[in-house]
Amino acid sequence: MPPNNDLTQANRETFNSNNLSQALSAGGELTQAYDEVWNMFWQQNYIPPALLELCRLRLAQLHRATAELGVRQIPASAADEAKIQSLLAGNWEKNENFSDGELAALEFTEIYGQDPNALRDENADAVKRHYGETGLVCLIEALGFIDGRIRLGLVFSGIAAASR
């Protein structure tokens, strides 16, 4: 049987957004402040956490962060598992169950994940139509910290692997 590259990589990835605090434990108070920002995004009222979860998973896909795809930031009762599976299968853009607001936020995430300099005013306007200016600002902030936490999970997994 050929090796399963996804599993191999997942095994190598010790850290993801859920357990990154362990890797950063030597950071003390600064790690606490960083974690407080992270936790805040899953409790704010500007962008639904279930939508933020979809955005997180899309960014994880773009980073090929296999272990990150296996964790969840919100309880199953608050998540829309059918939409998550559609996103993971790569057919979310044609799935009619996604609302226009969700599609706008995911399209914004898609471009943000590749290069925020490539975002157009229309991408921002589409998000604002559904979530307002405050929703756009919150989404942009959240994407920054989600993207960053995925990156740090990969980097510290690499550091852990180098130490073994």
Place this chain on the structure above:
Amino acid sequence: MSGQLRAGVPATRSGHLVRDSSLGLVPATLDKILPLHGGVWHDNSLKPALIEMLRLRNARTVNCAICKSVRYDIAKQDGLTEAKAEQIDDNFRASNLDPAEKALIAFADVYLLDPLSVDPKLIAELRQYFSEQQICHMAIALTTFHAMSRCAVSLGGMPESLPIMEIPLPAA
């Protein structure tokens, strides 16, 4: 790049650089982000000049005109000269920066360009010059700068370039 700001600013001015920007529209998130940004500078085991080098490497990679133009006074007071700042470019390995500074920038590049490509040699190099705590602080500083500079770019209204300007850190 958009010349038009994609979100407004708060109706009431506070005199705080960040709170008066579009980010000030959502004070609930800023109330957590600003203390983190303050901690990146004040609760950090790295010297301010090294933190500024991380920030500038990020700014140039993300291509945020505002971030690229800023020099925090705390870093200049710590000895970061403009001549040194200019060396934080793609040829930094061949520059006159010292080995610890080169390892720091190489770490930033892994995070910024390909987080899946951690080279064990770089980790050994980092550990030669920095403690575990310093590596954690380096990582949190970098990820905070990265998130905020991508924020600035995403919100639009970014000029093509700006002159270098020395400013104090925003209050937490």
